[in-house]
Amino acid sequence: MDNLVNRSENVNLSLITYVCFTFVGYFIIGLSLSVLPIFINKSLGFSLVIAGLVISLQYVATFFLRAYSGKIIDGKGPKPAVLFSMISFSLTGIFLMVAYYFKFSPYMSLSFLVITRLLTGCAEGMIGASPINWAIMAVGEEHTAKIISYNGVASYGALAIGASLGVTIEHKFGLYGIGVLSITFGILGFLYAKIKENKTNTHPQESQSFWKVLGKVAPFGVCLALGGIGFASISTFITLYYNHFHWNNGALCLSVFGGLFVAGRLVFNNVINNYGGIKVAITCLLVETIGLSVIAFASNPEIALIGAGVTGLGFSLIFPALGVVAIKSVSPSSQGSALAGYGLFIDLSLGVAGPLIGGVADIYGMSYIFPFSAGMVFIGLGLAYLLKRKSSL
Template sequence: MMVPVRRLWVAVLCGYLAFGAALQALPSYVPERFGGGALASGTAVGIAFLATACGRPFAGWLADAGWSRPVVIAGGVLAALGGLGQLLAPNLGVLLLARLVMGAGEAALFSAALPWVLAGTRVAQRGRLAGWFGLSMWGGLAAGPLLGTLVGDGVWWAVVALSAASAVLVLTTRRDPGRGEPLVRIRNLVPRGVPLPGAIIGLAAYCYGTVAALLVLRLRAGAIGVDNVALAVFAAAFLVVRFAGSPLVDRYGGRVVAASTVAVEIVALVGIALANGPVGATISTALAGLGLALVYPACVSMTLDRVRGLRPGVSMGVMTSFWDLGVMVAGPLGGFVAEQAGFRAAFLVAAGAGLACVVVLLRMPRRAVSPR
């Protein structure tokens, strides 16, 4: 049965454009509407990733059993409801609840769509296709902040419309993936071989989460003056390197590529921490996008190799959940460090997380392990 790959790609892109646009809006929206500083803004950014992290394994679990289509549709609906909740929230508590709903929707959207796509692909091509399909998610996260800047005050309506569009795109598909593998037991939801790549992507995610939650505030606090374009610079560098550099994962292996690019990320975060002018801040922000661009396809390659391609929906869902956990922690923890010790300290802590990521990469066994 043919899988509607292009339609699914666009549907996930729409959902994550909405998610990325919300990330751009929140650092200003929270203080202006509800008060509070870096901690409140960081928590609002990061809390959605809690729901995303919890939801991904279950979405992949259901998708492996053939329930991709209804789960993906539910994801778009939840994301739209979450966007509407953020627009209409009367207080910070309701806003945080809406962020959780949106995070759950984004988890279902991507983590059920990916196994649907992989189900129609030969095992030998799954790693490359997963990396390509991941561009729908990462492209949306990277370009969404630029979209948020362009639409200005209408950002929340754009978030709702894009999320709803993702649900409609899948709802109008005529083909269903059908039944897949039997549901595995909940206690076996984390395949062996996933935690190490998960730890790697989680530490890299802390770096990204610090950039997403605090970069705009750092540049404003330092009166550097490029806060309105910084996330767009990050997105442009990310997308260019992702498109051009993905074949490097197949050529050199996920471990080598991840270690090399995360090393660049460390330099970038230190540069953002120490920047005193717009040129240095802009260059460091571009390097941050470059440094994170290939982490996901590298971890996909390592994960699929270590689990030998079995249970791809659950494996990808669990691995990607580590990313969500890293971003979730980075928001409130980075905001707390910024309030106690300054924004420079927050970015230096993120650089330390990048260094820990490289250490894990260098110590990770090369040989794949048998899944359970």
């Protein structure tokens, strides 16, 4: 019994040494997540559509880097991809500082913000599946569900912490402070990755082409993409939503979302293995739909906070639940490409969601963005149910 406990503790500690790279990356992403939409809209004077489009450029770049990162992971191991990402994250801090320096010239500042978002997307594309595969290669495929769950805790927990801290830093030091912190954490992540041993694919089978693998994971990815609309609506527009209704502490919604997201991953860590990925995904998409509906009809910020928490709880297990099923649909030698391809769909979701939801806000009004998001997630729920029906035939 003691040996089992010790073995479990050793696995958990080992996982942390890999998913910490995810934490560093998404912490840097989170630092500017809450402040850039307001900076672009209020300080530079651009529309909400432009603000959403600039934020979404990150996910467009991530989309195109996913395939490349999967090829690197399957061929050379995850370490080179992690090192590349940390360098890119450091560069984002530099260009963010330059963009803030040129705030007196809106178009010049926006141009540097575009570069910042593209670099952030490149960094996220390389870090997305790398720590997960690195950990799988280190501790074994039998821990895949736990690894994906821990990685999600690191990513969304880091986003929540970074977003709240970013607002505080921006108030005191402007985007300069966020830039300095981004550079510092990127360098620290690079130095730590540099000293860790790389792992390479030990499976003898020849890896399949990325696009063939993408076709196999696509059904699960589409459900993930629709579920990601809810996260995108909160992460990109919740501060503007609160500002629209003259409510305070909009960034707190991100923290509550992230807190319940992390709690869901930790408390319900074993439900995927016990009940299956599809069943868990259906339940989570239903809970996320309810949470977004609560925000949509909230009459005060307190109720909106509750909705954000319910949304975070619902979204918490969608990625690992569908991800475990997606990985099983390909050979072990193509796991890097499978995770990269599967992750493409959340990038696509977040990339499209920014301008799409911004357009809904500009045309119909800010109050319509969360009913719209709830509807999209509900469609994802229906598709997940169809996948379950198909798998049981």
